[in-house]
Amino acid sequence: MRLNILLALSGLFVAWAAAYKIYTGFKTNIAKARKAGYPVLITPIYPLSPLWLTTRTFLLPLLTRFLSFLLPASVYSSHIHPWLFVMTPDWEYHPSPSRHFAQQQVGSDTFIAASWNGLCCYTRDAGVIHQVMSRREAFPKDTRQYGILEIFGSNVVTTEGQVWRMHRKVTSASFNERNAGFTFREAVRQTKGMVGGWFASSGEQNGGQHREENGGQNEGKEKEMTGTITTLEHDTMRWALNIIGYVGFGLRLIWPHESMPTDVDPKLAKYGSLEPPAGYSMTFADSLATVLERILVILLVPSAVLKRIPRSWGRIGAKMHEAWEAKVNYTKYMNTFLAEKVEDIRAGRKEKEGMNIMGQLVRSKYDISSSSSSLEKNDSATNSTWKLEDSEIMGNAFIMTLAGHETTANVTHFTLIELAIHPEAQRRVQRDIDAIFGRDSDPETWDYEKNINALLASYIGAVINETLRLIPPVVVTPKRVADTDQWLQDETDGQRHHMPAMMPIMPVISAVQRNKRFWPALDKTKQEGDAGDLDEWLPDRWKRKRTTAATKASTHPPPFSGPFAAPLFPSLTARVPAWGGGLPWWRWSLLWR
Incomplete structure (x- = not known):
């Protein structure tokens, strides 16, 4: 009897303590949010809670159905739907007008979501974003949200402050105009390889009817082409990986229809092999691509558990086993590559031309006395006491591959899709x-050096910028x-807003770039309405002169001047084309001769 009473009292105490913590948490956070002066959206669940982020995919539909059934429609639509919408995965990418639903409900381009255990500010205001991005000391990077990218070690993306400055010194030395020209030449070579694969594939499908090539020159009559490109997403990812692999790390990665050049260093040939070398179960390219694809699984599932999950557990088991296999292979490749670089x-030994990212990282630790070290040139005092650890070398190598790989591939992928949808744009590009x-x-x-400015000032630059505006490689850029x-x-x-310490700020890039306050409609007849023509892919809008507000939406200088002068946003928003569509061959004749 006494035990039951004790258990009941303990349960009541725990319930009271939890209720008190939730009540005081709401009271404190709502007061902080209101002090900031922006509209407040009260959310029972913190949008950035790790537990919510990992369970929301299946919990959100259940919660939505339960609350919509339990509550009157008027109560649900006015009090429940707004915060449920903000809890929805990737709500920034929802079709218009839903994309702007949260801001419309609170009546402001900037609002604060307040829960009992946290605050989060969302904004699609160009002026606010400009301040947050430019005032680095007042609004630093929210490194808490970049933990997923520390899978192989801390790096230039996951650090901030003095540590970030040191990482940046090591990694930035490779990025210059000379290496940009080298990258351009390699991009041309890899593009010919990608397109050559498409023609070879079409030739196999159509009895050998494909364009003849002689010594790399496009000679002879172009024959009638039929067939459809169905691998564009995969091919652009491989294209970008092949480029960054060579210009950044000196690794010659080839296409399935190509042969490895005879002058490739035998030590490096294994990284570009189309078959797994001895001691590996995956090729380097496949291991890296799979790590990028399964990065959430690798991060969330402990390695001790991941490696013990058998393939026989159906589709989930196969994916988890593949993730573990890819991580093991990629780590082994990179450890070997690191040892060879050291x-x-x-x-x-002299290195060939290129950005030499890995060599720069290795040199920062193992060749500090070298006169070629950028650290010694830039900061000799700090150079004598600071150097990268091996895990940081691996982490930076991974993040450079990721940053140069997926972003470039996705922009290229969607640009080509939009060009296929708009034949007239193809003709203007050509x-x-x-x-x-x-x-x-x-x-x-x-x-490159002679023609880059002309390229950026042409319709080609407008096409790329419009794709970036519609379909950003990054949806939000977490700050705090x-x-x-x-x-x-x-x-x-015109007000000054008091922003509470440590509060995350999420500049919603994909919304600000369709905000009609900063992007006037190209077609005046579509000026009215939620988005005007901002959901449409219209490269001609980049002929407009820059406005003050639009300029402030970007913290980077414009990439070019001239008739298409306009800000290039760090990342930008989108109408995503339907998946599964193919690109007819005839459209490609305008893009590549």
Whole structure:
């Protein structure tokens, strides 16, 4: 009897303590949010809670059905739907007008979601984003949300402050105009390889009818092509990986229809092999691609558990086993590559042209006395006391591959899809290519330094920028308020807003780039309405002169000047084309001769 009473009292105490914590948490956080002066959206669940982020896919539909059934429609639509919408995965990408639903409900481009255990500020205001991005000390990177990218070690993306500055010194030395030209030439070579694979595949499907090539020159009559490209997403990912692999790490990665060049260093040949070398169960390219695809599984499931899950557990078991296999293979490849680079540095072997990202990272630790070290040139005092650990070398190598791989591949992928949908845009792109390089010129003779400004100022630059605006490689860029409260001057309402310390700030890039306050409609007849023509892919909008508000939406300088001068946003938003569609061959004849 006494035990039952004790258990009941203990249960009541725990329930009271939990209720008190939730009540005081709501009271404190709502007060902080209201002090900031922005509209407050009260959410029972914290949108950035790790537990919610991992369970929301199956919990959200259940919660939505339960609450919509339990509550009157008027109560649900006015009090429940707004916060449920913000809890929805990737709500920033929902079709218009849903994308702007949260801001419309609160009546502001900036609002604060307040829960009992946290605050989070969302904004699609260009002026607010400009301040948050430019005032690094007041609004640093929210490194808490970048943990997923530390899978192989800390790096330039996952760090902030002085540590970030040191990582940046090591990694930034490779990014210069000379290496940009080298990257351009390799991109041309890899593009010919990708397109050559499409023609070879079409030839197999159509009895050998494909364009003849002679010594890399497009000669002979182009024959009638039929068939459809159904592997564009995969091919652009491989294309980008092949480029960053060679220009960044000196690894020659080839296409299935190609042969490995005879002058490739035997030590490096295994990384570009189309078959797993001895001691590996996956190729380097496949292991990296799978790690990127299964990164959430690798992060969330402990390695000790992941490696013991058999393939026989159906589809989930197969994916988890594949994730573990990819991680093991990729780690082994990179450890071997690191050891080989250390040996080359210590032996004083000269490296071929290229960005040499891995060599720069290795040199920062193992060749500090070298006069070629950028650290020594830039900060000799700090250089004597700081160097990268092996895990940080691996982490930076991974993040450079990820950053140069998926972002470039996705932008290229969607640009080509939009061009296939809009034949007239294809023709305008081709006309500008002919005007800049010459109609019958060999792409391998194209000069980056001579022609880059003309390319960016042409319709080609407009096409790329419009794709970036519609379909950003990154949807949000997590920031936070510094360790002390900060003031934010809002140019929209003219007020100073008191931002509470440590509060996450989520600049919703995919929404600001369709915000009609900063992007006037190209077609005046569509100016009214929620989004006007901002959901449409219209490269001609980049002919407009930049406005002050649009300029402030970007913290980066414009990439070019001229008739298409406009800000290039760090990442931008989108109408995503339907999956599963193919690109007819005839459309490609305008893009590649």
